[in-house]
Amino acid sequence: MFPQTVLPPHLAKLDEELFDIERMDRKIDIALQESPSLLSCKRDRFFDIVPVGFNYVMLNCISPKWAEDLLMIKVKLKILFQIYYELADLSHSSQHSQTTCLLEELYKLPLQSKHLNFEKLSKEQAETLHFCTNLWHDVINFIPQLPYYHLFKKFFFFDIQQFYIANRYWQLIRKYPEMSNKVENRSFLSHHMGIVINGMIDFMGTTEGRFDELGAMRNVLYKAQIICRISRVMNTLERSIRSGDISNEVIAIAIEHMLLPTQIHKKTNDELQQIFAPVIQKIHLDVEKLYREITTSSITTFCVHEFARGLKALHHLFDGFYDNGEIHYIHWDDIDKIDVV
Numbered sequence: 482m483f484p485q486t487v488l489p490p491h492l493a494k495l496d497e498e499l500f501d502i503e504r505m506d507r508k509i510d511i512a513l514q515e516s517p518s519l520l521s522c523k524r525d526r527f528f529d530i531v532p533v534g535f536n537y538v539m540l541n542c543i544s545p546k547w548a549e550d551l552l553m554i555k556v557k558l559k560i561l562f563q564i565y566y567e568l569a570d571l572s573h574s575s576q577h578s579q580t581t582c583l584l585e586e587l588y589k590l591p592l593q594s595k596h597l598n599f600e601k602l603s604k605e606q607a608e609t610l611h612f613c614t615n616l617w618h619d620v621i622n623f624i625p626q627l628p629y630y631h632l633f634k635k636f637f638f639f640d641i642q643q644f645y646i647a648n649r650y651w652q653l654i655r656k657y658p659e660m661s662n663k664v665e666n667r668s669f670l671s672h673h674m675g676i677v678i679n680g681m682i683d684f685m686g687t688t689e690g691r692f693d694e695l696g697a698m699r700n701v702l703y704k705a706q707i708i709c710r711i712s713r714v715m716n717t718l719e720r721s722i723r724s725g726d727i728s729n730e731v732i733a734i735a736i737e738h739m740l741l742p743t744q745i746h747k748k749t750n751d752e753l754q755q756i757f758a759p760v761i762q763k764i765h766l767d768v769e770k771l772y773r774e775i776t777t778s779s780i781t782t783f784c785v786h787e788f789a790r791g792l793k794a795l796h797h798l799f800d801g802f803y804d805n806g807e808i809h810y811i812h813w814d815d816i817d818k819i820d821v822v
Contacts, residue, residue, distance in 0.1 A: 547686035629690035640678035647672035716803035
């Protein structure tokens with residue numbers, strides 16, 4: 482459970498009747514009950530930090546009465562998307578044909594559940610599909626209660642399909658890592674971060690239902706999504722080097738520019754550091770540029786500066802988790818002291 486002081490101001494000021502940390506913790510446990518075995522993280526530290534991360538970047542235009550419900554919808558979506566991601570991650574393994582078969586059924590959700598084919602699946606796969614079907618049912622049945630669902634529902638369902646395209650791309654590069662490149666990685670894999678779709682959920686639960694800034698808001702959310710993707714890439718670089726995973730964007734850029742052979746194990750650590758240094762420096766500049774573009778946006782629906790601070794806190798949170806499995810919460814007032822990458 483996370484401390485109250487890590488919450489952004491618009492959530493920290495809510496009383497327990499509207500936003501209770503312990504109550505949310507119990508709800509997450511319930512949501513994860515009977516989760517499939519392939520969801521390796523289950524109720525470990527990963528799902529201890531997911532709610533904190535969502536709180537960091539929850540838009541301050543939301544209606545207070547919906548704050549807790551919005552968070553739980555995002556957690557349920559994260560559980561679903563994590564299952565999709567972990568199945569796609571197996572695309573390079575001996576289980577490729579079985580996982581592909583299950584994923585094709587999962588991609589029919591949530592709107593084509595009548596066309597699911599359980600018969601072609603193993604017992605374990607059928608249980609996974611059943612679990613996901615029920616979780617999708619919870620999400621789809623709840624969001625029409627939000628006051629501005631009617632305004633943003635088309636974009637929400639569009640963003641689900643964008644996630645599916647990202648996941649199909651991930652399936653491909655896990656099987657064919659040589660195809661990994663900067664442009665497609667950022668275009669597709671950023672959707673694994675879920676920032677845009679979570680923004681659509683927040684907009685459904687706002688106090689005013691502003692629609693006039695939709696394009697500008699999605700632009701900001703998409704840039705934030707790219708920042709989060711880059712953050713993940715940087716946080717997992719050492720692990721990718723150890724495993725020889727050339728789909729990591731840093732490694733892929735080096736290969737793409739002929740700085741590195743695909744057999745990266747042939748290079749020493751010192752050689753790799755020398756090769757990656759200019760790539761990482763350019764990525765840092767990309768991130769700084771994205772932050773500038775977010776914080777200079779003229780939108781007024783939500784505070785872009787507080788949102789950018791939340792992104793920094795999100796990076797700090799997962800930095801420690803991916804580095805050594807530890808959770809380092811940062812107090813909201815200390816966010817400006819940390820680096821953006």
